[in-house]
Amino acid sequence: MTPTVHSAAATPAAPAVRLSPGAQVLAACRAEGRAALVGYLPVGFPTVQTSIEAMVAMARAGADIIEVGVPYSDPLMDGPVIQRATETALEGGTRVDDVFEAVHAISAAGAAAYVMTYWNLVLRRGVDRFAADLASAGGCGLITPDLIPDEAGEWLAASDAHGLDRVFLVAPSSTPERLAIATGACRGFVYAASTMGVTGTRETVGSAAETVVAGTRGVTDLPVCVGLGVSNRAQAADVARFADGVIVGSALVSALGEGGIPALEALTRELAAGVRESRR
Amino acid sequence: MSEQLGRFGEFGGRYVPEALIPALEQLDEVRRKAAVDPEFVGELDRLHRTYTGRPSIITEVPRFAAHCGGARVILKREDLNHTGSHKINNVLGQALLAKRMGKTRVIAETGAGQHGVATATAAALLGLECVVYMGAVDTRRQALNVARMRLLGAEVVAVTNGSQTLKDAVNEALRDWVANVDSTHYVLGTVTGPHPFPEMVRDFHRIIGVEARAQVLDLVGRLPDAVLACVGGGSNAMGIFHRFLLDPSVRLIGLEAGGEGVHSGRHAARFSGGTRGVLHGAATYVLQDDDGQTIESHSVSAGLDYPSVGPEHAHLFETGRAEYRAVTDDEAMQAFRLLCRTEGIIPAIESSHALAGAMAVGRELGPEALLLVSLSGRGDKDVHTAARWFGLLDDAEGMP
Ligand SMILES: Cc1ncc(COP(=O)(O)O)c(C=O)c1O
Numbered sequence: 096m097t098p099t100v101h102s103a104a105a106t107p108a109a110p111a112v113r114l115s116p117g118a119q120v121l122a123a124c125r126a127e128g129r130a131a132l133v134g135y136l137p138v139g140f141p142t143v144q145t146s147i148e149a150m151v152a153m154a155r156a157g158a159d160i161i162e163v164g165v166p167y168s169d170p171l172m173d174g175p176v177i178q179r180a181t182e183t184a185l186e187g188g189t190r191v192d193d194v195f196e197a198v199h200a201i202s203a204a205g206a207a208a209y210v211m212t213y214w215n216l217v218l219r220r221g222v223d224r225f226a227a228d229l230a231s232a233g234g235c236g237l238i239t240p241d242l243i244p245d246e247a248g249e250w251l252a253a254s255d256a257h258g259l260d261r262v263f264l265v266a267p268s269s270t271p272e273r274l275a276i277a278t279g280a281c282r283g284f285v286y287a288a289s290t291m292g293v294t295g296t297r298e299t300v301g302s303a304a305e306t307v308v309a310g311t312r313g314v315t316d317l318p319v320c321v322g323l324g325v326s327n328r329a330q331a332a333d334v335a336r337f338a339d340g341v342i343v344g345s346a347l348v349s350a351l352g353e354g355g356i357p358a359l360e361a362l363t364r365e366l367a368a369g370v371r372e373s374r375r
Numbered sequence: 376m377s378e379q380l381g382r383f384g385e386f387g388g389r390y391v392p393e394a395l396i397p398a399l400e401q402l403d404e405v406r407r408k409a410a411v412d413p414e415f416v417g418e419l420d421r422l423h424r425t426y427t428g429r430p431s432i433i434t435e436v437p438r439f440a441a442h443c444g445g446a447r448v449i450l451k452r453e454d455l456n457h458t459g460s461h462k463i464n465n466v467l468g469q470a471l472l473a474k475r476m477g478k479t480r481v482i483a484e485t486g487a488g489q490h491g492v493a494t495a496t497a498a499a500l501l502g503l504e505c506v507v508y509m510g511a512v513d514t515r516r517q518a519l520n521v522a523r524m525r526l527l528g529a530e531v532v533a534v535t536n537g538s539q540t541l542k543d544a545v546n547e548a549l550r551d552w553v554a555n556v557d558s559t560h561y562v563l564g565t566v567t568g569p570h571p572f573p574e575m576v577r578d579f580h581r582i583i584g585v586e587a588r589a590q591v592l593d594l595v596g597r598l599p600d601a602v603l604a605c606v607g608g609g610s611n612a613m614g615i616f617h618r619f620l621l622d623p624s625v626r627l628i629g630l631e632a633g634g635e636g637v638h639s640g641r642h643a644a645r646f647s648g649g650t651r652g653v654l655h656g657a658a659t660y661v662l663q664d665d666d667g668q669t670i671e672s673h674s675v676s677a678g679l680d681y682p683s684v685g686p687e688h689a690h691l692f693e694t695g696r697a698e699y700r701a702v703t704d705d706e707a708m709q710a711f712r713l714l715c716r717t718e719g720i721i722p723a724i725e726s727s728h729a730l731a732g733a734m735a736v737g738r739e740l741g742p743e744a745l746l747l748v749s750l751s752g753r754g755d756k757d758v759h760t761a762a763r764w765f766g767l768l769d770d771a772e773g774m775p
Contacts, residue, residue, distance in 0.1 A: 168669040169542060169654065171549045172392055178536050191666045214390055215653040219667030241656075243396060245380065246388050266394030268556065273396055291394055292554040 115260045117207035117235035118283045120159050121318040121339055130335035130370045132157060133320055134363060135211065135344035136351065137164035137177065138197045139184025146184070147197045149351050149359055154206035156360040157367025161201050162238060162342065165194050165212040172213075172240040174295030176345040180352065191216055195232040202233030209262065209283075211238040217250070226253035236260025236283050244280035251280065262286050265311055267303040278315035284340060285311055289323045295345050297324035305337050331369030341370050381570020384693060386686035389569040391549070391656045398556045403571040405476055410578065415471065422467050423582070426500070427457050429464075430586045433594065433747075438717035439730070443737025446744035449599070450720075451587040451615060453751050460723065460752030461583060461611045462493040466562055468579035470497035473560035480504040480559040484548040486513055486541035486607070487678035487725065488520025489752055490564030495529035497562075505529040508547040510540035513677050520756055538671045541681050545655050565608025566685030569656030573685050580614025583749065588618045591747055601626040601736055604749035605728040606699065607643075607678045609685035611751035616697060626698065629688060630732040632674035633701030643672035644701035645684045646692050654683040660692070675704035675760065676724040678752075706731040708764050711754065723752030724760065 114122065124131040134153045138146050150161050166181035166189050173181070194210060201208040210229060217225045217237070229237070236259040242250065244263055254261045260283025265274055268291060278285050289304035290297070304321050311319045320340030325331055327346070334341045343366055350362040381387045389399060409415040423429035431452045440448040453461035466483075473481055481503050485491030491507040498505035507524055511533040514521050524531050537543035545568075552561040566573045566580075584602075591599055602619055604612035606629040619625045634642030642648060645660040652661035654669060662670040662682040674680040691697035702710075707724060710731035714722050722730060726749070733748050740746075754761070762768050 167667075168537065169546050171546045171655075172553075174550075175536075182536070185668065215661070215663070215669075216667040218651075218653055219663065219665070240392055241390050241653075243389060243391070243393055246390060264393045266392070268394050268397045270397055273393065277393055288392075288394060290554075291556060293550045 113258065115207070115235040115283055117160050117209055117260060120207050121284055124159060125318065125339060128374045130338055130373070131159040131320070131340040132331070132367050132370045133160040133162055133340050133342040134158035134347050135162040135164055135342065136347060137166050137181050137184055138194050139166055139187055139189025140180040140348065141183060141352065142187060143189055143193045147200045149356050150197055150201050151204045152356050152360055153347065153363050154201060154204055156363035158363055160207045160209065160340070162344070163194060163197050163201070163208050163210045165191060165210060165216055167213040167216060170213065172293055174293040174345060176296070176348050177294050180348045191220060195228050198229065198232040198234040207235050208233070209235050209238050209260070211240065214239060214242045222249040223253045223256070226257040226259055230257040230259055234259070236262060238262040238286055240264060244276055247280065254282070264288055265307060267291055267307050269307065269310070271310065271314070274310055275314045278311060278317060281315070281317055284318040284320050285315060286342070287311055287319050287321045287338070289321050289334070292323065294323055296326035300324050300330050300334055304334060308337050328365040328369035331366045332372035335370040335373040341366070381574060383687040383690035386658050386689040387570055387573055388658050389656060390653045390658065391569045392553060394553050395556065395569070399569055399571065401476060402472070406472055406571060406575050409472060409475060415475070419468055419471060427463050427467065428455060429582065431455050433587060433590045435594070436714070436718045439714055440737065442713055442717070443734050443746065444740065445742035446737035446740055446746050448733055448737065448746045448748060449591060449594070450748050450750040451583060453583060453611060453749060454722065454726070454753035458489070458493045458496050459755060460489045460493070461580060461614060462490045462564060463496070464582060464614065465564070465576050465579040465610060466490070466493040466497045469560065469562045470501050470503065473503060473562070474501060476560060478558060478560040480506070480555065481562050482506045482508065482548050482551050482559055483562045483564060484508050484541065484544040485564065486510070486544070486680060487676070488513070488517040488524070488756060489678060491529070491531070492520055492523050492527070494562050495524040495527035498529060499527045506551065507531050508534050508544040508551070510538070510544050511535045512539040513541065516677050517756060540671070541677070542669060549655070565610040566613045566687060567608045567655055567657055567659070567683060573657065573687055576610055577613040577617060577687065580610050581617045583611065583614035584616060584618030587615060587747060595745060597745065598622055598625050599745045599747040600624070600740060601628055601744070602747045603628045603630060603729045603732045603736065605630045605679060605725045605751060606684060606688060607681050607725060609688045611749050613685060613687055615749045620696065627691065627696065628732060628736060629697055629699040630702045630728040631699055632672070632676055632679035632728060633703040634673040636703055637701050641673035642701060643674045643679050643681060645682070646699040647701050657686045659683050659686040659689040675707065675764070676728065678723070678725040679728065700732060702728040702731045708761070710734060711761065712765065721754035722750055723754050724757045726751045
């Protein structure tokens, strides 16, 4: 690996000169011949303190990467479970500042943290300041569900300047041209939405997921992680056949909400076993 | 990025999930082609003449104008359109586009219910399935419109998350759209949202200003000194403003909902109390806190009760081409009653904000001034609110 050299210049799709901790985890999983488990929880649910403990516990129980959600008043990519959890978090007074505390705690525990945030929260803090704060907390980068690369000029520059990964989404509706644009701007990994829809558990993860991953692999060598709808061990194992990472959100949020940290750990262990079932 | 799509200065853009980009690209392409296709233009024109009731008339209102510093006041009567407001202009255009794209289902958000009623109407006319999302608070405030939409065959979904008002209805409509984009067109009701909505919706409403400018020239022989319109998302305002943008002598004045007063924090005055941000797909002015969380808006008028505003208005505001003022609930309701009593016209409470603006601007400019006001809708839907506000009925007469 070459030493870190970052330029502040805005160079869209700049080559990664250093792998982030998250990217290193994905590379290690690939070397092991398995998919990574990416677990999502929002900061502040049920409280800031418990959510941070839960994220660290999830990492210890087998989540390879933690996706730290930032509660937002208008979460248009989220289904009912995450909507309710983030409403609780906001009613409890959760602030954007708390996100950096969570990232710091996760990094200090030796795990890789990405922040999943709606764009207005980044804009409001200032894109460069948000990036600086995330980098100094030890975060790997941002997952941005409502930001497309076409609108991301400031973020491309800030992520280069602060050595952060940027994870854009691709979807079953993405044309080859859009796949190329999205993946060309990604660093770290690509987030492939398994279905057309919002977050939430689903009975089955449809065949669209496999198709979108195949299409994505046609245009990039980056790891491709699949999210939306995965809730149990069997689904995790199924997605792990073709994806580099399996992203689970609503099911973990429900487990935490219903059974506290013990239930969260139990589900995490199940899912971690699932991603190890499909060796490649 | 070199090319910034759908921008008005720094505002606008497309801040939406990647999953929606192909649908937005398709919509943009189809509406551009339709705009120059004689068949499409002819069909929309025919519907406007034979169904909407266009051109809408203008009415000079001298008895009302006596309360506007003696200025001459002319109303553009969008309230006389079928379904009772300007909203139908946009909805018929988008419903025809939905058919062109082969979509069989339309969805819409609605606050006051006027856009929902217009969408349900167009869906009935063109044989489309229709689902309307409406905040649960608004379904209670505007219960009659819920019944109207159901009569027209639409499904009305009461949205119970978040603040249970218009912004949450937009969120829910966007979630539906992502999941059903193959079959469904999202008939967005105002000049907000991701590109191409702000531009497309404006273009469908541009007819308001095109007609009014010619009608005023015909009646008075000169251009108005000011054009006034209420601004919720800003569609009736962009519709009447656009034809006057290149007339430098014409002041363009948008009236936002000042609610209980801008200093009370309970208002929807984005240009007095908001800051730059992104909401529902567009970079614009937003009511938000220090973290970027949306702050709930407040207004007596459900149609103006929205925490963000169309990006083109943000651009007109920053360039100074248009000015924006806040009108309080109380000022709007006084203007509402005044128009009823002086002219025999019951305006929508939304439009009453523009009337209150005319009262203030007329007094500033004096008797030589000529004001053109967008009367965006009629007040039938607001009779209940007005009866309560002015104490017009007692319990025995059926006031709950
Ligand atoms: C009569 C009337 N006027 C104005 C509005 C506000 O919308 P816009 O600002 O898009 O014209 C509404 C919205 O419901 C309305 O019903």
